[in-house]
Amino acid sequence: MNKLEKQSDLILKNNGLSVTSSRKKILEVFLSAETALEHQDIEKIVTQYDRVTIYRTLQTFLDKGIIHPIPTTDNSIKYAVCSETCVKTGHHHDNHVHFFCDKCGKTECLDDVAIPSVILPSGYDMHEINMVVNGTCKTCRA
Amino acid sequence: MNKLEKQSDLILKNNGLSVTSSRKKILEVFLSAETALEHQDIEKIVTQYDRVTIYRTLQTFLDKGIIHPIPTTDNSIKYAVCSETCVKTGHHHDNHVHFFCDKCGKTECLDDVAIPSVILPSGYDMHEINMVVNGTCKTCRA
DNA sequence: AAGCATTTTGCAACAAAGTTGCATTCATCG
DNA sequence: CGATGAATGCAACTTTGTTGCAAAATGCTT
Numbered sequence: 634m635n636k637l638e639k640q641s642d643l644i645l646k647n648n649g650l651s652v653t654s655s656r657k658k659i660l661e662v663f664l665s666a667e668t669a670l671e672h673q674d675i676e677k678i679v680t681q682y683d684r685v686t687i688y689r690t691l692q693t694f695l696d697k698g699i700i701h702p703i704p705t706t707d708n709s710i711k712y713a714v715c716s717e718t719c720v721k722t723g724h725h726h727d728n729h730v731h732f733f734c735d736k737c738g739k740t741e742c743l744d745d746v747a748i749p750s751v752i753l754p755s756g757y758d759m760h761e762i763n764m765v766v767n768g769t770c771k772t773c774r775a
Numbered sequence: 776m777n778k779l780e781k782q783s784d785l786i787l788k789n790n791g792l793s794v795t796s797s798r799k800k801i802l803e804v805f806l807s808a809e810t811a812l813e814h815q816d817i818e819k820i821v822t823q824y825d826r827v828t829i830y831r832t833l834q835t836f837l838d839k840g841i842i843h844p845i846p847t848t849d850n851s852i853k854y855a856v857c858s859e860t861c862v863k864t865g866h867h868h869d870n871h872v873h874f875f876c877d878k879c880g881k882t883e884c885l886d887d888v889a890i891p892s893v894i895l896p897s898g899y900d901m902h903e904i905n906m907v908v909n910g911t912c913k914t915c916r917a
Numbered sequence: 918a919a920g921c922a923t924t925t926t927g928c929a930a931c932a933a934a935g936t937t938g939c940a941t942t943c944a945t946c947g
Numbered sequence: 948c949g950a951t952g953a954a955t956g957c958a959a960c961t962t963t964g965t966t967g968c969a970a971a972a973t974g975c976t977t
Contacts, residue, residue: 793923793924793925795924795925795926797925797926798925824926824927825926825927825928826927827926827927827928828925828926828927831925831926832925850934850935
């Protein structure tokens, strides 16, 4: 087992999931991806597994907090692996800005850009906060 | 024509759209809605028109900047009418925070809560910014 | 107000995305 | 290694979104 496989293996075990080849493979895809992925992307990369398996695996990863969803305006949900702390604590706390590139269509986590706090009108109770910036990414502008 | 109908009529004309009964009705639904709506919601309210017409109408409204999309993590896109200035200038500039209630599932525009600015890493070019807060809304908490 | 050109609508057919039940296969643990 | 419970693949189905085309409605001109 190489480093990536070991990491994938460990994450699954730490989350009380049985280690199956589909879960390992899909998780490895996420771990080595530089951008957020949607169901369709996974399906194209991991052709050896059934569509249904991919749906169920994504749902499992979501439930365990291994991946987090990134909101989009294009009838899809993109997912990215949660940060180390996020996976460890089990409590999802995704405090960074996401960037969607209008040119290449890729979404990435800007881990270094923290979401600024906002003050809600009284009566509103905040649980989670998401910030997505659209624009042109580093690669496409270069 | 009541006030709502007049307003709807005016918005369509100002945007160079022919005034058809479906467009008027759908726009009135948006104008009188307190929350953001997705395709499905419209379809349930406006049962007299074809599914396809609703898809096309939403697309037309989007193109003209009459409504704006709000990103979600549930494989849907919610829409809300743009603010006065937004419709007037034709240039979409949606600078407020959106709130999604985990209890009732409704999304609303917090027009009074401005999106704070963020500084992106160098190389990134920002065009648009979206902020969605999840939690419990005023009504559900009361 | 009537006719005409153009746009919009509804229908039908289709494509894509997501869900569910069930039998088979696989991972884990003793 | 064998038993047990979980995960997978398949099939069938539902929902969601798209496209082409004929019919209908809109707005313009007269």
